[in-house]
Amino acid sequence: MTITKHKSxxxxxxxxxxxxxxxxxxVPEENTSTQASDKVFAVADVLTLVAKENDITRTLYTKGIxxxxxxxxxxxxxxxxxxxxxxxxxxxxxxxxxxxxxxKSSTPLGLYLxxxxxxxxxxxxxxxxxxxxxxxxxxKRPQHFYxxxxxxxxxxFADLAVAAPCVNCHNDHKNTTKTDWKLxxxxxxxxxxxxxxxxxxxxxxxxxxxxxxxxxxxxxxxLEEISNFKVDSTxxxxxxxxxxxxxxxxxxxxxxxxxxxxxxxxxxxxxxLADNTSSKxxxxxxxxxxx
Amino acid sequence: xxxxxxxxxxxHTGSLIxxxxxxxxxxxxxxxxxxxxxSLGPMNTGHEGLSCNACxxxxxxxxxxQIQSNIAYAVGMRKxxxxxxxxxxxxxxxxxxxxxxxxxxxxxxFLEPRFKEAIASINATQCETCHRExxxxxxxxxxxxxxxxCHYDLEVKNDPIDTPHATLIANKxxxxxxxxxxxxxxxxxxxxxxxxxxxxxxxxxxxxKGGLDPFSSKKKHLPLSEEEWIALKKDYIDVQK
Numbered sequence: 001m002t003i004t005k006h007k008s009x010x011x012x013x014x015x016x017x018x019x020x021x022x023x024x025x026x027v028p029e030e031n032t033s034t035q036a037s038d039k040v041f042a043v044a045d046v047l048t049l050v051a052k053e054n055d056i057t058r059t060l061y062t063k064g065i066x067x068x069x070x071x072x073x074x075x076x077x078x079x080x081x082x083x084x085x086x087x088x089x090x091x092x093x094x095x096x097x098x099x100x101x102x103x104k105s106s107t108p109l110g111l112y113l114x115x116x117x118x119x120x121x122x123x124x125x126x127x128x129x130x131x132x133x134x135x136x137x138x139x140k141r142p143q144h145f146y147x148x149x150x151x152x153x154x155x156x157f158a159d160l161a162v163a164a165p166c167v168n169c170h171n172d173h174k175n176t177t178k179t180d181w182k183l184x185x186x187x188x189x190x191x192x193x194x195x196x197x198x199x200x201x202x203x204x205x206x207x208x209x210x211x212x213x214x215x216x217x218x219x220x221x222x223l224e225e226i227s228n229f230k231v232d233s234t235x236x237x238x239x240x241x242x243x244x245x246x247x248x249x250x251x252x253x254x255x256x257x258x259x260x261x262x263x264x265x266x267x268x269x270x271x272x273l274a275d276n277t278s279s280k281x282x283x284x285x286x287x288x289x290x291x
Numbered sequence: 292x293x294x295x296x297x298x299x300x301x302x303h304t305g306s307l308i309x310x311x312x313x314x315x316x317x318x319x320x321x322x323x324x325x326x327x328x329x330s331l332g333p334m335n336t337g338h339e340g341l342s343c344n345a346c347x348x349x350x351x352x353x354x355x356x357q358i359q360s361n362i363a364y365a366v367g368m369r370k371x372x373x374x375x376x377x378x379x380x381x382x383x384x385x386x387x388x389x390x391x392x393x394x395x396x397x398x399x400x401f402l403e404p405r406f407k408e409a410i411a412s413i414n415a416t417q418c419e420t421c422h423r424e425x426x427x428x429x430x431x432x433x434x435x436x437x438x439x440x441c442h443y444d445l446e447v448k449n450d451p452i453d454t455p456h457a458t459l460i461a462n463k464x465x466x467x468x469x470x471x472x473x474x475x476x477x478x479x480x481x482x483x484x485x486x487x488x489x490x491x492x493x494x495x496x497x498x499x500k501g502g503l504d505p506f507s508s509k510k511k512h513l514p515l516s517e518e519e520w521i522a523l524k525k526d527y528i529d530v531q532k
Contacts, residue, residue, distance in 0.1 A: 026360035027352035
């Protein structure tokens with residue numbers, strides 16, 4: 001009888017614990033709402049989309065701000081954030097700034113810039129990136145692969161010499177490793193990473209948002225740097241006008257608005273065409289297999 | 292019918308003492324003055340005086356929910372485990388106060404595939420690889436030669452220093468890097484152009500162990516204080532509401 005009584009007590013305690021545990025409900029799991037059926041985008045397509053936005057943004061910055069700004073006397077430097085340097089970010093560092101800001105967001109997107117002839121040796125491609133970059137230089141086509149060690153879907157896109165400032169600055173730089181760059185050359189490649197093979201609408205939009213917020217953040221940081229210039233005459237007027245009109249710089253809103261005007265149509269079209277993913281996924285899979 | 296065991300009284304007394312001691316411990320340990328007792332070791336330089344929960348923030352859910360979630364994870368009914376008690380203190384948490392726009396070596400930069408081999412030697416994607424807390428120091432690495440993992444093939448054009456970088460690298464003098472360059476690039480100072488004028492290695496080692504800052508007292512960006520961090524977090528929560 002005592003043994004039966006003990007068993008009952010034990011059973012009662014066990015049941016109580018189980019009920020208590022089950023009744024509370026667990027800690028809500030993140031992303032539980034994203035079902036497999038919601039994943040309408042192949043990762044390579046989203047990275048292609050955002051890489052295209054990056055091309056447009058950087059071209060606008062390089063031509064509209066750096067190229068035109070230099071003619072007005074604005075300076076751009078790799079040490080632009082140093083206290084004794086009164087300058088703005090060079091296009092490569094503009095991208096680095098975007099990349100850093102993306103990392104602060106909750107979007108797990110990675111963005112990097114590299115080359116086989118970089119000005120800063122730490123930006124030189126190595127290993128798989130170096131061999132795929134050879135393919136990119138030959139074909140100008142993007143390369144998609146799965147980085148096994150990091151468990152990251154990775155895409156590389158050609159970074160072209162789209163404007164005279166790219167070529168001139170790199171050829172003339174005191175630490176350059178190549179002096180015969182010309183317009184249209186593949187000067188490097190952007191590398192993008194994302195941890196899953198497919199994305200929902202929300203996740204795809206989050207990727208675009210993270211990139212655009214990054215653009216705004218680095219451009220705003222540039223304007224803040226200008227506000228700390230010691231001599232007022234070196235500060236351009238910041239408003240609606242661009243450097244092509246004189247000693248001006250657009251506000252962050254004006255700059256981002258121009259980026260939006262140039263990119264949104266194409267991005268929206270790609271998002272709306274997401275239903276045709278089955279054929280795209282086939283392409284992506286074959287691309288991955290090739291690499 | 293049954294004879295009471297004479298030891299029963301001692302058992303009761305023992306239980307009572309146990310319960311009282313537990314209650315006292317339960318009440319005292321969460322108090323601020325008791326934090327030193329709970330700490331695994333002395334706080335790192337600059338972190339003295341921080342509250343435990345500045346880094347060890349409460350994990351999501353209550354204890355019962357956390358137990359249930361982790362049991363569910365253990366039996367495969369959940370994709371991810373959940374933090375138990377307090378949240379894991381990771382790089383993201385460090386960056387809430389220490390993120391700087393001018394960081395020369397931000398952790399995320401080393402996530403790129405090209406740094407795969409370097410990361411195998413020193414995982415620079417995580418703050419705690421170098422800055423492990425509760426050690427009363429700044430950097431826990433034994434040697435200050437970690438630059439070699441990425442910069443082993445460095446070539447400097449128009450080298451400004453009297454002993455060229457090529458010579459230093461050929462001689463494997465990797466501990467000299469920090470005599471000119473602060474790793475995160477946040478100090479404001481003039482770099483010497485003669486090796487003998489650079490910061491002596493002993494001072495660098497003392498600094499890494501938690502001593503005086505030999506680079507400069509001026510910094511471009513300061514980390515958030517605990518009060519600033521709390522205020523920022525409160526603003527964020529208010530915006531979320």
